[in-house]
Amino acid sequence: MWHRRTWRFPFGFPPFGFYFRGFRPFPSPEEYLSMLEDYKKDLEEELKEVEKEIEEVRKGS
DSSP, rough: OOOOOOOOOSOOOSOOOTTSSOSSSSSHHHHHHHHHHHHHHHHOOOOOOOOHHHHHHHHHH
């Protein structure tokens, strides 16, 4: 059976209108840079959480 793959935006929700083909189908370089910076910030926060959990597991062993 054929399944249609949905395309997912890797950095959370894109700006409103991103999915619609209109004036600009893709974000501007400034918008894209902003989205990448937000994504980097999210990854850094997640890395901190992972490091905390690693330390907790080491202390518990």
